[in-house]
Amino acid sequence: MDRLEVMRLFTRVVERRSFTQAARDLAVPRSTATQVIQQLEDRLGARLLQRTTRTVRPTLDGEAYYRRCMSILDDIENAEGAFRGANPRGLLRVEVQGTLARHFLLPALPQFFERYRDIEIAMSESDRWVDVVREGVDCVLRYGALPDSDLVARTVTTLRRITCAAPAYLERHGVPSHPDDMTNHRAVGIRSLTTGSLTPFEFTCDGQTRRMDVASFFSVTGTESFRDGVLLGLGLAQMPVFHIERDLAEGRLVQVLPEFPPLSMPVSVLYPTSRQLSPRVRLFIDWVVQRFDAPQFKDQLG
Known part of the structure; x- marks a missing residue:
């Protein structure tokens, strides 16, 4: 050889x-x-x-x-x-948050592979912050605010969020009518794997963003457990619409405080500054952008 x-x-x-x-x-x-x-x-x-x-x-x-x-x-x-x-060929190593992958990417993968027969995708699912260089990852798809890093970050879309709770929780604790009422409520907390801190609630009030901590007796680091905790009536939460669209439609969750929406959160693709993008990575990133721009996702984007 x-x-x-x-x-x-x-x-x-x-x-x-x-x-x-x-x-x-x-x-x-x-x-x-x-x-x-x-x-x-x-x-x-x-x-x-x-x-x-x-x-x-x-x-x-x-x-x-x-x-x-x-x-x-x-x-x-x-x-x-x-x-x-x-056509580009070879193995593509991708790290994606699981809910994003299952909702936006996986349903269209058969068409992707039909068009690009020489590309392989090794997809890992995680919410943790990945060392892309050490772990040999080509690119990472992440939802939410990003910590400072040496990675190149390209925002591909923003996802609309709402404040919501299970009907059982609202029956016990009442329905808040203003962000000030949150002092009398509890939240299901989502904790960052990177910093260990709880994500504060955000409300748009008179054109300004108001951030506040809400008492939390149950917190998680995983998005699926986060949703499950809210469905069980353990507290209020702010979640992306795409993750709970069916729960809202079928009455398992109820939107509250619609007049004070939280900020939309970005979805970003990250890759190393030191690595020249191969054709297959550029192709994948362009495909991801197209997927989020699909008409069926219009109501879920911010």
């Missing part, structure tokens, strides 16, 4: 976490794959992979070499693609 083929094999082993699967993907014998990687480690004088009976993981040197390989291979893909007009 020449050096570029060795790089492709090495990156595939890292992504697949398996010599067997990487060898199968690239149509080479497993014994050849093992031998080639061993020769690579000998030539570099560094251990790149930690091998166990069940999996293969990159060492710190392996992670660094993997990032350099990906940069080189992406540059080659860019150069060749510009001349041959070929």
Whole structure:
């Protein structure tokens, strides 16, 4: 194998976490794959992979070499693609908040793969803040305010939010008619995995944004548990419309304080400043923008 083929094999082993699967993907014998990687480690004088009976993981040197390989291979893909007009190909590593993925992206993936047959997507679901460089992630889709970072952030849309509660909660505690009434209410809290702090309530009052903390006896970090807590009548919450549209339509949740709406929250795509976007990443980001611009989502956007 020449050096570029060795790089492709090495990156595939890292992504697949398996010599067997990487060898199968690239149509080479497993014994050849093992031998080639061993020769690579000998030539570099560094251990790149930690091998166990069940999996293969990159060492710190392996992670660094993997990032350099990906940069080189992406540059080659860019150069060749510009001349041959070929469709993008390869593995795309994406980190997405689960509710966004299930509602906006997953339903259209069959059409995506029908059009782009040479792209693979490895999608991880998480609300945590991801180290995209260390973890080898190409881009991240996030909902809400973003902490300061070295990542490039592109806002793709904003999502409309409302204040809501379960009918059982409102029967017990009454319906607030003004943000001042929130001192007599409790909230289901959503806690940031990055900072550990509770997200305050926001209200638009006379053209100004008013933020306030509401007493919370139950708080979570996950969006599904957040919704479940509100449905169980544990408190008021401010949530994106797309996540609870059916609950509102079927009466499981009720909007309150519609005259004082919270601010819409951005949805952003993030990627490293140090990494040139490959054609497949640019294509995916453009596709995400188109998905959020689809007519069926119009009432859910801010």
